[in-house]
Amino acid sequence: MGCRISIEKEEEIDRDKSYVFCANHTSFFDIWLMAIMSKNPIVFVGKKELVKIPVFGFFYKRVVIMVDRGSANSRRKVYGLAKKRLKNGTSVAIYPEGLVPDEEVVLAPFKNGAFSLAIEHQIPIVPQVYYDCKSSFSWNVFRGGPKKLRAKQCKFISTEGLSLEDRIPLKNKIFDLIYNELMNDEKYMKYTLAAKKDEQ
Numbered sequence: 001m002g003c004r005i006s007i008e009k010e011e012e013i014d015r016d017k018s019y020v021f022c023a024n025h026t027s028f029f030d031i032w033l034m035a036i037m038s039k040n041p042i043v044f045v046g047k048k049e050l051v052k053i054p055v056f057g058f059f060y061k062r063v064v065i066m067v068d069r070g071s072a073n074s075r076r077k078v079y080g081l082a083k084k085r086l087k088n089g090t091s092v093a094i095y096p097e098g099l100v101p102d103e104e105v106v107l108a109p110f111k112n113g114a115f116s117l118a119i120e121h122q123i124p125i126v127p128q129v130y131y132d133c134k135s136s137f138s139w140n141v142f143r144g145g146p147k148k149l150r151a152k153q154c155k156f157i158s159t160e161g162l163s164l165e166d167r168i169p170l171k172n173k174i175f176d177l178i179y180n181e182l183m184n185d186e187k188y189m190k191y192t193l194a195a196k197k198d199e200q
Contacts, residue, residue, distance in 0.1 A: 002146030003029070003136060007037060009153040013126070015040045018091050018190070019156070020118040021126045024107055024178050025095035026134035033130055033151055034093050036170040042091045045113075092117060103134060106189075106194035107179045115167040115174070124156040127174050129181040152181060 013019065021042065023034060031044060094114040101108040118125045129152040136147050154177060162170065182188050 004148045005033070005036065006148050007148045007153065008151070011153065013039050013153075016087055018121070018123050019126045019183050020114050020123060021091060021093040021128060022096050022114050022174055023093075023128035024130055024182065025097050025100050025102070026103075026130060027137040029137045029149065030095065030130055033133060033149060034128065037128060037153060038091065039091070040091055041089070042093050044093045057110040067107040074176075094129060096174075101102075102195075104192060105183050106192055107175065110171050110175045112167055112171060116164060116169045118159045119162045119164055119167055122159055122162075124158055125174060126156050127154040127177050128152065129154065129183065131182070131185050131188045135187070150187075154178075156183070 001004060017040070018037075019040075021029060021034060021038060034044075035042065092114075095115075096110040096114045097108040099108065114125070131150040131152075132147060136149060156172070157174060159170065159191045182192075
């Protein structure tokens with residue numbers, strides 16, 4: 001689609017290990033970017049409504065554990081399916097915001113699922129930050145276009161020795177990490193503030 005990719009990595013992925021990948025969610029580009037950055041087998045957790053998108057939906061339903069976010073039963077099933085994948089050595093990718101927030105939002109609050117999974121299986125969390133997907137593939141048809149997509153893979157967060165009681169502090173730690181990265185990025189904030197002015 002004409003985009004170039006620039007990736008900064010504070011730590012490299014081991015192909016023989018499982019991880020829980022967590023990133024901010026701003027665009028359909030996020031999924032492709034995470035797939036490129038993740039060298040080992042990975043399965044995504046995502047909302048089932050995206051299956052309806054032409055072409056994208058065809059591939060999406062083959063690599064995603066789909067969840068109906070309005071159904072508690074569906075959310076429970078997703079948790080069980082993700083646990084099975086982790087036991088088989090596959091990594092799991094979750095966008096912990098649970099949605100693509102409005103463009104004027106820096107980072108939406110995180111849900112608990114990703115952090116509970118990582119603690120239960122005692123596997124590291126890989127925080128990733130996507131700076132340019134929102135401005136490149138915007139919901140506003142008058143903005144966006146091909147550009148360099150910058151991403152950062154932050155130092156992994158260990159869950160070794162943690163219990164489920166630690167999931168909220170762990171969630172807050174990773175939220176703060178990603179939030180601060182975005183807040184300190186001039187290009188990301190310029191676009192986000194411009195979207196906020198348009199909304200007003």
